[in-house]
Every structure is written in structure tokens, then in C-alpha cells.
Amino acid sequence: MNPLMSSISDPAATLRFDSGQLIQEAGDAGSAWRVANGVVRFDAINPGGEPTYAGLAMEGDIVGADTLLFGRCSFRTTALTPCELVPWPGAAQAERDSLLNALMLGERRAARVVALRSGQAVERIRRLLGVFLPQATPAVFSTELPPLRDMAEITALTIETVSRTLSGLRRQGVIEPESERRGNGRKSCRIMTDLLGTT
Numbered sequence: 001m002n003p004l005m006s007s008i009s010d011p012a013a014t015l016r017f018d019s020g021q022l023i024q025e026a027g028d029a030g031s032a033w034r035v036a037n038g039v040v041r042f043d044a045i046n047p048g049g050e051p052t053y054a055g056l057a058m059e060g061d062i063v064g065a066d067t068l069l070f071g072r073c074s075f076r077t078t079a080l081t082p083c084e085l086v087p088w089p090g091a092a093q094a095e096r097d098s099l100l101n102a103l104m105l106g107e108r109r110a111a112r113v114v115a116l117r118s119g120q121a122v123e124r125i126r127r128l129l130g131v132f133l134p135q136a137t138p139a140v141f142s143t144e145l146p147p148l149r150d151m152a153e154i155t156a157l158t159i160e161t162v163s164r165t166l167s168g169l170r171r172q173g174v175i176e177p178e179s180e181r182r183g184n185g186r187k188s189c190r191i192m193t194d195l196l197g198t199t
Contacts, residue, residue, distance in 0.1 A: 014086050017079035019144050023063070026076045030067045031087070035059055037134055038083020041150065042075040051076055053153045059135055061109050062088055080146050081132055117156040124155040125165045129175070129191055141191045142178065 014036065017023055024030055026045045035057050043051035054075055057063050063085060066074045116127050128151060132143045145151070145166075152159045169175050174195045178188040 014084055016084050017082065019079055019081055019146065021079045023077040023079060023085070024073050026073055028073045029071060030064045030073050032062055032064045032068055032089075033085040034088040035061050035063060036084040036086045039080040039131055040083060040085075041078045041080040041154075043078070044074075045076055056080065056109070056113050056131065056154070058109055058112070058131060080150065081144060116154055121155075121157055121161050121165050122168065124157060125151070125162065125169065126174075126196055128155055129169075130196060133191065133193060133196075137193050139193055141193055142188065143191065144188045 015033070017038075023040060026043075037059055039059075040057040040061075040063055042054040042056065044054040045051055057077075063077055064073060066072070112127070112131065116124055116131070118124070132145075133141055148159045148162050151157075151162045155162065157165075166175065170177065172195065174192055176190045176192070178190060
């Protein structure tokens, strides 16, 4: 069963997803959730069934708002990084997370997503790494990077360019590898936020 559907009746539910885990499929029934932390990837599903990158939801953004209008999810959503979702608008945050505020956050997020696909490769990757940082950013932040293919699709770069750019950032001390999980290409690393040079 879709975990978003199975938890709708619990207004205090917090759903946790691992990197790469499917959150909901396009066409699923569901409800709206807020990203408490982490990053969610949206994919449109073409008539042949192939997914096409369609955007990101970051901390504070709403996932599944389309279900409030159409009753179904328009996009496939996947956890790009480990993430937590909480019901929206939830009793505790109903006033703070008003529809107007959600729209404002959505506009900011859209601008950040567009910026990920413009400029020099190193700036695109620096901005993407910045997306993974929480709002309260520590000096050193440990996270699990998505596979190179995901990073390439999001930034409109080739896999080779992403790999080369990450290697350059490692040499500069911006990121430090911690470990690699076998079989899925995901690498855990530390991001030195004071050296990242982007917001």
C-alpha cells in the first residue's frame, strides 16, 4: 500500500524515506504533505511509461498539492535524499503553513530549480549541493549524494561532467567522501558549507 495513503488518517504521522525510495506513483490517490527535511524528486511519466525529470521539492515545500484539486498525483515522487514528510496543513502548522506561504515557498523553489540548469558546470553542482543542506546549516553537513545519473538529469549536464566536477570539488576540499553503499551508486560525503560558496 502507498505509505502516504496508509497514514492519511493519522494527523501526527511522520513518514521517513530512504534515498531512492518511491514515495508515490503518478496516478495514485493521496493527500498533501510537507517536506520536513530532505529533497524529493518529481518525474512526469510519458505515454510510453518512461519518467522525465520535472522538478524538486525541498525543505518546507508541499508534495501532493495536486491531489487537493484532482484527487490523484500528477507526478511520480521519489526521495532524492533521505527525507521526512509530515501531513499538510497539520493542526500545529496550519496557520504558519498557509496556502499563501506554500505558494511563496514554491516560487522560491522553482527559481532555485531553474538555476540548477544554467551557468557553468561547477556552479550548477555547487547549487545542487546547496539544495541538500538544511535551512539551519551546520559548518559541516553529512549527506548521501544521489547517483550521478540523477545529478546529471537535474543539472542538465552529462554524467561525465558531473563526475569530473565532483572530483574537482573534492580536490578543493568542498566535499569529503565518507563511504559508498554497494550496489546503488550512492555515496555519503561531508559538505564544507563555508567553502561551498552558494546559497
